Amino acid sequence: MKLLKVIASGYKNCTEHFSIDFLARSKKTEEDKEYELLEIADQLYVFSTMAVIGKNASGKTSAIELLDCCYDILSKFRLEYLDFEFDGVKLEMYFYEEGYVYYYSTKLRKSAADEKKSIFTEQYLFRKKYFKSKTKEIFSEKGWERLVIDGELPEDISIVFFVLKTMKVREIYYGVQEDKDSGITKGFSMIKKLHFSDEVIKSILKIFDDKVDDLIQLDENKYLLIYQGQKKELTEKELEGILSSGTIKGLSLYLTAYASLKYGFDLLIDEIENHFHKSLVNNLLCLYKDKSVNKHNASLVFTTHYCEILDMFNRSDNIWITKSQDKVIAENMYEKYGLRSELSKSKKFYENAFGTGVDYEALMNLKELLMK
Amino acid sequence: MKYILMCEGKNELTVLNLLLGHDKLIITPNELLGLVPYQARQLDKSPQILGMMNIYTEDVIIYRIGDKMTDELRIPKQIKKRVIREEKYCTLPELEILLIISEEKYNEYIKQKSKITPKKFAKMYIKCNRMRYDNSSLFYEKYYQDIDKLVQAIQQYSVLHKTHKKDEHYLIELLK
Numbered sequence: 001m002k003l004l005k006v007i008a009s010g011y012k013n014c015t016e017h018f019s020i021d022f023l024a025r026s027k028k029t030e031e032d033k034e035y036e037l038l039e040i041a042d043q044l045y046v047f048s049t050m051a052v053i054g055k056n057a058s059g060k061t062s063a064i065e066l067l068d069c070c071y072d073i074l075s076k077f078r079l080e081y082l083d084f085e086f087d088g089v090k091l092e093m094y095f096y097e098e099g100y101v102y103y104y105s106t107k108l109r110k111s112a113a114d115e116k117k118s119i120f121t122e123q124y125l126f127r128k129k130y131f132k133s134k135t136k137e138i139f140s141e142k143g144w145e146r147l148v149i150d151g152e153l154p155e156d157i158s159i160v161f162f163v164l165k166t167m168k169v170r171e172i173y174y175g176v177q178e179d180k181d182s183g184i185t186k187g188f189s190m191i192k193k194l195h196f197s198d199e200v201i202k203s204i205l206k207i208f209d210d211k212v213d214d215l216i217q218l219d220e221n222k223y224l225l226i227y228q229g230q231k232k233e234l235t236e237k238e239l240e241g242i243l244s245s246g247t248i249k250g251l252s253l254y255l256t257a258y259a260s261l262k263y264g265f266d267l268l269i270d271e272i273e274n275h276f277h278k279s280l281v282n283n284l285l286c287l288y289k290d291k292s293v294n295k296h297n298a299s300l301v302f303t304t305h306y307c308e309i310l311d312m313f314n315r316s317d318n319i320w321i322t323k324s325q326d327k328v329i330a331e332n333m334y335e336k337y338g339l340r341s342e343l344s345k346s347k348k349f350y351e352n353a354f355g356t357g358v359d360y361e362a363l364m365n366l367k368e369l370l371m372k
Numbered sequence: 373m374k375y376i377l378m379c380e381g382k383n384e385l386t387v388l389n390l391l392l393g394h395d396k397l398i399i400t401p402n403e404l405l406g407l408v409p410y411q412a413r414q415l416d417k418s419p420q421i422l423g424m425m426n427i428y429t430e431d432v433i434i435y436r437i438g439d440k441m442t443d444e445l446r447i448p449k450q451i452k453k454r455v456i457r458e459e460k461y462c463t464l465p466e467l468e469i470l471l472i473i474s475e476e477k478y479n480e481y482i483k484q485k486s487k488i489t490p491k492k493f494a495k496m497y498i499k500c501n502r503m504r505y506d507n508s509s510l511f512y513e514k515y516y517q518d519i520d521k522l523v524q525a526i527q528q529y530s531v532l533h534k535t536h537k538k539d540e541h542y543l544i545e546l547l548k
Binding site: 034 | 413
């Protein structure tokens, strides 16, 4: 399953029909096909990496959380622990699965039993066979066949269950508030669950802290750390005192990226620069673009404030710019600004070509106050 | 010091990957920047290579693999000092000449070379099982499943095609 497009209405402070999609729309060069794009079906290309950029409070997190919400429906077929006002939100999504493009639409309503849980109302599910000759019409209204749902589900289970059938990890989302303290436990439970070798954790730890020779989990709360050649048996709390918070965060996120690349699920990261040094962000992007590593079509979607990261992109249709006017909007860099791929994106940002510059007057007002 | 293998097209990349995978090159993946060859015509249009050059901070030697490669390699300012040298490794007039040699149709092609490109010639006369040559990487993978066939073609090419210019190296020089 690959998500192709999401449209939301009534979602947070976003505009009606707030939309983001993953389909390549500008010219696809041979090099782009090798690095920037993933061919999920004959001549159907989605992005290996996609970025959402904008200034503070422009709606980047809202955009990526919307994607996370849709992935939850497509992975677990339910929505729980929602911490935004979702009652009445209409979600529409297009996804690709085994030769068909599907369109699913629903209106979320609060569950009477649990106000953080959604029930799915006004659900519609359509599909059409994918033909490479009709890639440009993939989202058009033509050719859809409504799926007849043969069976009943509890009201908190989405009918996409009838298409995707098995609950599985199709995406993992890393928010800014991700709890760093649980990084070690989370990392080791993932290793166990996915049967990764000890070498994986060792090589990831080396990236973040070259003084760490090895880390082995002895039991639920006991670890053996080999640090600068010395062996130490430690509890998780004690371990957190030795390893930096950056190492713990990095370990957890790089392990997730490793799993994402190995199993082909998508990884969503809010404010990627908050998790890593720029070189490591750079490296992560390189991994998702490298088909010798990314063999199962995993995509990396992230938000960032740092426009320099975007110079790692050879295309501009995989960059979304969020802006908060009366409502939050998302503009596709290629569609809206037609930026040629060879131009430096960061330079354009600093020239305020996308209207995302920081408000000079507001900064000077603050400086004036400090000068008094 | 690392090497950057810049392949002009997808098929050159496939050929290099086949040779690397079978340990036929004088360079190992460990000696390559990012452990892999890249498909890139120019450095300034390859965020993939430039990204890796941000992580790897030492010197590099660039090997460009392609046919004529008449365009000059543009080396961005920020990495210029770290590029020790660049060399071109060519298969003239087109990569398909290797398939033509493997098929033992070199002389036949030479007779028609003013009228037809190696690519067109290969599309007309070369098949692998039932698959006609279609300019795809898959074809190269299938056709050169036996890696020695590819090595032989590269060796024979250097004997048959002696018209390289001074700066145009032969792929055989990269073989063990």
